[in-house]
Each structure stands twice: as structure tokens, then as C-alpha cells.
Amino acid sequence: MNGLQLSQLTLRAGKRVLIQDLTLTFAPGELWCIAGPNGAGKTTLIAAMAGVSKAASHAISLDGRALTAWGASELARRRALMPQATHDAFSATVLGTVMLNRFPHLTGWGWETDADRAAAHAALDTLGLADFASRDVLSLSGGERQRVALAATLCQDAPLLLLDEPLAHLDLHHQIDCLEALSRWVRSKQRSVIFSCHDLNLARRFATHALLLDGAGHAHAGPVRDVLTPERAGAAFGYPLTLIQQDGHEALVPVMRQRQP
Amino acid sequence: MNAQRAFMVWTVLGLAALVVFVASLALGSIAVSPLRVMQALASRSTDVIDEIVLSLRLPRALGGFAAGALLGMAGALLQVLLRNPLAEPYVLGVSGGAAAFALAAMLFSFSWWSVDVAAFTGAFLSILLVLGLARRELWRGEPQDTSPRLLLTGAVIAAGWGALITLMLAVAPENRLRGMVFWLTGDLNGVAMPWTALIALVIALVAIVPVAPQLNVLLRGDVAAEALGVRVVQLRLRVYLVASLAAAAAVTTAGTIGFIGLVVPHVLRLAFGNDQRMLLPASALAGGLAVMGADLIARTVIAPAQLPVGVITALIGVPVFLWMLLRRAR
Numbered sequence: 001m002n003g004l005q006l007s008q009l010t011l012r013a014g015k016r017v018l019i020q021d022l023t024l025t026f027a028p029g030e031l032w033c034i035a036g037p038n039g040a041g042k043t044t045l046i047a048a049m050a051g052v053s054k055a056a057s058h059a060i061s062l063d064g065r066a067l068t069a070w071g072a073s074e075l076a077r078r079r080a081l082m083p084q085a086t087h088d089a090f091s092a093t094v095l096g097t098v099m100l101n102r103f104p105h106l107t108g109w110g111w112e113t114d115a116d117r118a119a120a121h122a123a124l125d126t127l128g129l130a131d132f133a134s135r136d137v138l139s140l141s142g143g144e145r146q147r148v149a150l151a152a153t154l155c156q157d158a159p160l161l162l163l164d165e166p167l168a169h170l171d172l173h174h175q176i177d178c179l180e181a182l183s184r185w186v187r188s189k190q191r192s193v194i195f196s197c198h199d200l201n202l203a204r205r206f207a208t209h210a211l212l213l214d215g216a217g218h219a220h221a222g223p224v225r226d227v228l229t230p231e232r233a234g235a236a237f238g239y240p241l242t243l244i245q246q247d248g249h250e251a252l253v254p255v256m257r258q259r260q261p
Numbered sequence: 262m263n264a265q266r267a268f269m270v271w272t273v274l275g276l277a278a279l280v281v282f283v284a285s286l287a288l289g290s291i292a293v294s295p296l297r298v299m300q301a302l303a304s305r306s307t308d309v310i311d312e313i314v315l316s317l318r319l320p321r322a323l324g325g326f327a328a329g330a331l332l333g334m335a336g337a338l339l340q341v342l343l344r345n346p347l348a349e350p351y352v353l354g355v356s357g358g359a360a361a362f363a364l365a366a367m368l369f370s371f372s373w374w375s376v377d378v379a380a381f382t383g384a385f386l387s388i389l390l391v392l393g394l395a396r397r398e399l400w401r402g403e404p405q406d407t408s409p410r411l412l413l414t415g416a417v418i419a420a421g422w423g424a425l426i427t428l429m430l431a432v433a434p435e436n437r438l439r440g441m442v443f444w445l446t447g448d449l450n451g452v453a454m455p456w457t458a459l460i461a462l463v464i465a466l467v468a469i470v471p472v473a474p475q476l477n478v479l480l481r482g483d484v485a486a487e488a489l490g491v492r493v494v495q496l497r498l499r500v501y502l503v504a505s506l507a508a509a510a511a512v513t514t515a516g517t518i519g520f521i522g523l524v525v526p527h528v529l530r531l532a533f534g535n536d537q538r539m540l541l542p543a544s545a546l547a548g549g550l551a552v553m554g555a556d557l558i559a560r561t562v563i564a565p566a567q568l569p570v571g572v573i574t575a576l577i578g579v580p581v582f583l584w585m586l587l588r589r590a591r
Binding site: 093097 | 263
């Protein structure tokens, strides 16, 4: 049983139920988008699926084994997590920062080998960051920092990526570049990506599947075009949406509010 | 950074420390040739020169090295634990507790060894206090980026100790005041053979150098580190205990020598990068080198009078640190 399975997963924030009895399988080869309003539990769910918040780990299994049964380092070679924000307090090169994600692969005294360095360079290349290798992370813009964090996650070389808002702070061009890189990455070796995202149109175009949370315990999951429909997304976000079509392109747009007289 | 470069850094710092060590044994009110120093170290004869080198200068040089090494390492560790470049060994109140108890012992004129015992007791109490108050951050719960709370807890406790220290200085009789101020600034005068500090240094290195790769990852944040397979909660507790006990041992040996724990790791970072695998042993070597060198200056610059070593480290540390801070802002 390959992939990540949730079985009757319930997540709470305080007394509020974010997700109720969710049973779902994320199979290899799939690119999942998690969408939902602010505070709906996207970050909580991603942290739980990564095994970082232990409370929910018994309801989540990876390759048929409960997350609680995985060793920390073998789990880190199987799945990678990109947190929503990383804060750099000290100067470091981009290459050095990306290479930190080789930690689960280090052996002996814990020094990187040439293979680790090559993996870091390859990850930077994938996201068009080859020229950034020797830049100081403190000098990067928000979007550049985000791409470096994504490169670090790729460099971890885990077949399952859990990305918390990887497109935040990116301009449109880089959002598309990153999503294309992730699509190629998923297809090339039957790997899988689960990412949270606020741009429903990019999700509809690049994701294969979507999980829509409404923040009240309800969730819809399935192929992206069955889930991110105007009706369902409009209900989850609490604002009416409509699907417009032109030249074979589609876009979900908010319905104009009735002006108050 | 790779293993070869790290070895080069350590070798250079180690050789420099050795040179300052020999100079510390050779220089002073009676200058002795380095060759004679070697003889004194090798032989067990007991003429006046041997006595000066072995009984006065050797414990003092080793005490300076051990205290400086412990402070350098504690500073580097707390900067990682708190993810804050301004962190230093005293920021969480360890030195405040040590100073408050040491000054109390001096105030009630206990013997010199009980001042040391009191200092360590105070440091240990302060460590326990922070452990208790910041238990959620240090040894319970799930990994989350909560360092600001730990920092605030420690800083408030340090401020509380500071008030007690000021109170004791205010009520202390004139004849004890000088000794108390010297202790507060950091002073190596009359240090006995610093076995406690040397043993603490070895224990701290053994406890922390093997987890240096984990510390590199911890700098990325608790959640990121946990996802990379680091047991964050255990690691944070280990770092806190090693750093605090190192600071406690240093303060007990030499008083609250300032600026070493703050400046030494930063100078090394600027020169060689922020790789903890290199930085932790290098901070120990460079911290030891710096305090030994500062003490050499403190007891020779206006000889035969002696300055507290903490004055020299602060006088050199302040401009160095300001220069680095302003350079980085540009």
C-alpha cells in the first residue's frame, strides 16, 4: 500500500473541529492542492501529515505503516516538509542553507559528501537558482527566500513533498515555473506532492487532485476539477464564485457584489 | 565548510592558543624564557622560578583558557538555541544567580572556596528556575518556534538577580566592595588549579560536538528541524543544559567575564561561516585564547598592579562588536 493514508483523521484547534473523520489516500504520481479559507487547518493538516504534530500520527500511515512506527531519519528520507516560513537569524550562503536538508542522508561524522553538494546544486538548477548559490540568505527578497526553501525541500530527495504555501510571495511567472518544476518532479519517478495554495486557478491548472477544507470540519477531496468547482469553493470560502471560459481557458472569479443603493 | 577546512581552523587557533599559553607562563613581573618555561613544566624542581611558573602562572593561564573556552562555547550554543545573534552565556540568568550567591558569600565573609561553591549553587538554582518556568519551551510539548518566550523568561530572571546584586553592593561595607566589584567584572587573580572548569570543558565538548550537525538544522526552525529527523525537544534541552552548566563552571572559576561569549562566536562566524561543526570547537579554542590573552594584558600592562580580566575583554570587546554590527548594517 504505497502513499499516504489518512484514516478517520480528526484535527482540532482548541475546541474547534478543523477536520472531522477524514479518510483519504494520496497515491504516488499525484499532485494535490489543499485549499480553504484562513484558519481552516491547512497548516495543521500538513504538519500532521509530516508527523511533526504527534497527536494525530496514529490516524496517518505512510506506505502502510503508521507514522508512529517510522524512525525519525527514515521518515525524513521518505517525506520532506516545507514550513510556511523560515527565519534566518545568521548569515549563510544559499548553497549551505539548501544543503542543510541533506541532513537525513549524512553518515559518519556528519559532513556532506560531494554527492550531497551535487544534489544541492541540482535542486538550485531545477528552480533556476544556479546563480544564487553563493548569495547570503539574509540578502534575499521574500520570493527568492521562498524559492530557496523549495529548493532545499527538493534537495532532501524524499519521494513525498509536503509544502505549506510554497507559492506565497512569488510573482506569477515564478509561481508557474515552480508548479511546472513540481509537475515534472512528480511525473518523473512516481513521486507525490501535497501543497497548500490560495490561487484556485493555478491549482486547477497544475494539480491533479484537490482537498477543499471549509474550516468547520467538512472536506471535499478528489480530482481537482470535481472539487474546485464554483459551487463547492464558493461554499467553502463563503463567497459566490463563477467559472468563466475563454479560448479553452477557465478561471474561477468572484461574483460581483450587489452594490448597496 | 568541510572537515579539512574545519581542521585547519582548529589547528591555527590551537597553535595560537599554545603561543599565548607559553607567553602567559613566561611573561610577568619576572620574565622567563620559553625554554625555561618548558623546563619548569617538565621537571619537578622547586626553585623560585619553577614556583612562579607552576603555582602562580600555570593555574591562572589554564583557568583563563578553561573559562574562556566554556564562555565561547556557551555563547555559540545559546545563539543557536535562541536563534538570536545577541544571545550570550549570561542572557538566561546563570551568571546573575552565580553573582548574587557569590556576593552574598563575600558579604558574610565566607572563605574563598565557599564563594566558589556559592557561585555554582546560585548558577544551578537559576538554571533550575528557568527549566521550571520555561518547561513548555525546553522539555515538553511539541516542536514549535517558541524561542522568544524562553529568552524573555531568562532575561527577566537575570534582571531579578541584577536587582539583588545592586542591593548587596549598596549595603556592603567599604572594605569588601573592591573584591565584590572585581568578582563581578571577572578576575583570575588567585585562581587555584581550575580542575572543575577543565573537566566541565571536556564534558561539554563531548556532550555537544557529536550533535553539531543537528544544531545546524535547528537554526532553520524547530518545525523544519523536526521534519528533518532531529528530536528537537531533547536537543533543545541538551543545548540549554550544556550551555548553562558551561557558563556556571566558567563564572565559578573566573567571575562574570563579559563579551567573550558574545563576540568570539561572531568573529568566527564572520571569518569562517556559521557551521556549528566547525564553530563549537573553534569557539572553545578562540574563547580560551582570548581570555588567556586578555589576562596576560591585564596583569602586565600596569604591572605590578593588576586589572580584572573582564575589564580588558570588555574594553576590546565593545569596539570590536560595534564595528561588526555597523559593518553588517551596511
